[in-house]
Amino acid sequence: xxxxxxxxxxxxxxxxxxxxxxxxxxxxxxxxxxxxxxxxxxxxxxxxxxxxxxxxxxxxxxxxxxxxxxxxxxxxxxxxxxxxxxxxxxxxxxxxxxxxxxxxxxxxxxxxxxxxxxxxxxxxxxxxxxxxxxxxxxxxxxxxxxxxxxxxxxxxxxxxxxxxxxxxxxxxxxxxxxxxxxxxxxxxxxxxxxxxxxxxxxxxxxxxxxxxxxxxxxxxxxxxxxxxxxxxxxxxxxxxxxxxxxxxxxxxxxxxxxxxxxxxxxxxxxxxxxxxxxxxxxxxxxxxxxxxxxxxxxxxxxxxxxxxxxxxxxxxxxxxxxxxxxxxxxxxxxxxxxxxxxxxxxxxxxxxxxxxxxxxxxxxxxxxxxxxxxxxxxxxxxxxxxxxxxxxxxxxxxxxxxxxxxxxxxxxxxxxxxxxxxxxxxxxxxxxxxxxxxxxxxxxxxxxxxxxxxxxxxxxxxxxxxxxxxxxxxxxxxxxxxxxxxxxxxxxxxxxxxxxxxxxxxxxxxxxxxxxxxxxxxxxxxxxxxxxxxxxxxxxxxxxxxxxxxxxxxxxxxxxxxxxxxxxxxxxxxxxxxxxxxxxxxxxxxxxx
Ligand SMILES: Cc1cc2nc3c(=O)[nH]c(=O)nc-3n(C[C@H](O)[C@H](O)[C@H](O)COP(=O)(O)OP(=O)(O)OC[C@H]3O[C@@H](n4cnc5c(N)ncnc54)[C@H](O)[C@@H]3O)c2cc1C
Numbered sequence: 001x002x003x004x005x006x007x008x009x010x011x012x013x014x015x016x017x018x019x020x021x022x023x024x025x026x027x028x029x030x031x032x033x034x035x036x037x038x039x040x041x042x043x044x045x046x047x048x049x050x051x052x053x054x055x056x057x058x059x060x061x062x063x064x065x066x067x068x069x070x071x072x073x074x075x076x077x078x079x080x081x082x083x084x085x086x087x088x089x090x091x092x093x094x095x096x097x098x099x100x101x102x103x104x105x106x107x108x109x110x111x112x113x114x115x116x117x118x119x120x121x122x123x124x125x126x127x128x129x130x131x132x133x134x135x136x137x138x139x140x141x142x143x144x145x146x147x148x149x150x151x152x153x154x155x156x157x158x159x160x161x162x163x164x165x166x167x168x169x170x171x172x173x174x175x176x177x178x179x180x181x182x183x184x185x186x187x188x189x190x191x192x193x194x195x196x197x198x199x200x201x202x203x204x205x206x207x208x209x210x211x212x213x214x215x216x217x218x219x220x221x222x223x224x225x226x227x228x229x230x231x232x233x234x235x236x237x238x239x240x241x242x243x244x245x246x247x248x249x250x251x252x253x254x255x256x257x258x259x260x261x262x263x264x265x266x267x268x269x270x271x272x273x274x275x276x277x278x279x280x281x282x283x284x285x286x287x288x289x290x291x292x293x294x295x296x297x298x299x300x301x302x303x304x305x306x307x308x309x310x311x312x313x314x315x316x317x318x319x320x321x322x323x324x325x326x327x328x329x330x331x332x333x334x335x336x337x338x339x340x341x342x343x344x345x346x347x348x349x350x351x352x353x354x355x356x357x358x359x360x361x362x363x364x365x366x367x368x369x370x371x372x373x374x375x376x377x378x379x380x381x382x383x384x385x386x387x388x389x390x391x392x393x394x395x396x397x398x399x400x401x402x403x404x405x406x407x408x409x410x411x412x413x414x415x416x417x418x419x420x421x422x423x424x425x426x427x428x429x430x431x432x433x434x435x436x437x438x439x440x441x442x443x444x445x446x447x448x449x450x451x452x453x454x455x456x457x458x459x460x461x462x463x464x465x466x467x468x469x470x471x472x473x474x475x476x477x478x479x480x481x482x483x484x485x486x487x488x489x490x491x492x493x494x495x496x497x498x499x500x501x502x503x504x505x506x507x508x509x510x511x512x513x514x515x516x517x518x519x520x521x522x523x524x525x526x527x528x529x530x531x532x533x534x535x536x537x538x539x540x541x542x543x544x545x546x547x548x549x550x551x552x553x554x555x556x557x558x559x560x561x562x563x564x565x566x567x568x569x570x571x572x573x574x575x576x577x578x579x580x581x582x583x584x585x586x587x588x589x590x591x592x593x
Pocket of ligand 1: 170199
């Protein structure tokens with residue numbers, strides 16, 4: 001059976017040593033209720049839950065899958081009890097406002113608890129995750145009455161939430177959705193249409209499901225400026241808060257898919273279901289973006305969790321597996337062969353995964369900290385700066401962290417040789433489950449468009465310039481004994497700065513340029529970000545005694561020598577321009593010659 005031991009020492013190092021979390025919390029009156037000891041206790045409790053409850057359900061959940069029968073969905077054996085335990089432990093509301101029953105914990109901390117759940121059971125994690133996202137959107141845009149009605153029940157786990165955007169003909173382009181919202185004349189709306197791919201659209205974990213649905217009123221402006229957001233509960237809620245009659249909304253079927261099989265992905269039919277407007281008509285997309293930004297960082301965490309799970313299992317396997325002899329001579333003369341850990345290529349694969357995990361974890365905590373500033377700070381300038389940073393880094397947190405995690409899990413699978421392809425070891429499920437993270441919440445290609453377009457060209461590179469300035473300020477102050485990471489990071493910053501200018505100029509001449517350069521640009525900014533994270537890690541570790549800290553420096557060196565050189569390749573590809581892509585006619589793609 002696959003193993004998982006929560007990497008608590010690494011998590012504590014990132015929080016306490018790299019980001020001085022306690023100091024940050026204590027300096028902020030809205031977070032002063034939290035200290036390092038409490039944060040560590042929370043992580044330790046989550047580690048127990050992940051190791052003892054969700055990990056054992058990962059494989060059985062995959063084999064049994066969610067089931068659709070007689071118009072309703074059931075989750076695999078054990079999920080209901082696990083969800084109840086999770087809810088009773090207060091985990092759904094860990095980051096939610098105390099006013100609604102939450103524990104008001106900062107994102108810097110919740111990204112780490114989320115990582116453990118994603119590592120041990122991504123299918124399970126998606127159920128509470130969607131609830132939390134729905135809660136966030138309601139908290140930001142709902143009326144006081146809506147918050148009072150829905151938030152406490154969502155955070156207690158009595159009810160759950162969904163996000164209903166996608167339709168059969170409309171995924172990335174939400175401007176063309178067809179779901180209708182007709183005014184009933186009493187302030188409510190009648191919602192009619194079909195949504196597909198709805199995570200947790202139906203299940204047996206909670207007594208009610210609160211769907212957040214994008215739809216268009218009959219006289220709405222065309223395109224994305226005519227989208228409104230509605231609450232459509234599975235069961236209507238009476239004035240006293242009790243559950244009323246069944247609303248005509250329900251699953252038509254569930255998808256049979258590559259991975260996350262225990263997560264119910266539903267086709268949802270809305271047959272004149274009663275809906276309640278959230279915020280104002282035609283302003284639904286902004287509200288939905290609150291939810292999506294939250295989910296996008298979470299998808300990055302899904303990547304990190306899977307990659308950590310893959311690393312631990314591959315490293316254990318590599319220690320036990322005996323094949324061949326070391327190039328430097330026999331290492332285990334009493335055994336028929338040396339462990340495969342003696343081979344440089346096996347080490348390369350494991351270190352790729354480990355470097356990815358440690359940089360991803362630091363980056364997730366860093367983005368979490370920026371989100372915490374936007375939520376908890378009282379300093380308007382700091383909030384604006386953090387908002388800009390979150391806008392810039394959200395597509396990187398989503399797309400770069402899931403792309404690198406996917407590659408990392410492939411490396412981990414390769415460590416197993418043929419056994420990585422066999423179900424028993426858990427690697428093939430890990431990869432199947434992870435693949436979706438690059439697709440949903442906006443494909444990684446579309447995330448790259450967002451980064452290069454709205455977040456870079458549109459603001460004339462202002463966000464990235466501010467980020468690079470922060471990186472330079474930090475890196476320039478590093479001591480000379482960290483020159484290896486200091487020089488590498490400063491060079492990377494200069495290269496990204498130059499290529500950004502190049503893109504801004506080229507895009508003025510050629511509207512296709514950005515589209516062709518987007519993914520490579522996102523990876524270039526991702527590599528710079530990881531270099532920055534390793535600079536912070538190295539700075540935190542360098543004066544501390546012990547192997548744990550020395551290994552942090554070693555891994556930073558590995559990153560500089562073996563991973564960061566990919567930046568040059570990415571930049572070369574960005575500069576190649578779009579002509580090689582646009583030179584073919586549309587017919588070329590479908591004509592067989
Ligand atoms: C398991 C699963 C769970 C999901 N959960 C939910 C959920 O809970 N709620 C929900 O609403 N949706 C959900 N989705 C839908 C998911 O978010 C969409 O599948 C995703 O956003 C992509 O949309 P699409 O599938 O329609 O692809 P399309 O939009 O048709 O895209 C097809 C391809 O074209 C590319 N492309 C499209 N437009 C552009 C562009 N402008 N520039 C460059 N490239 C472009 C895309 O990158 C992609 O490669 C889920 C999907 C799956 C498979």
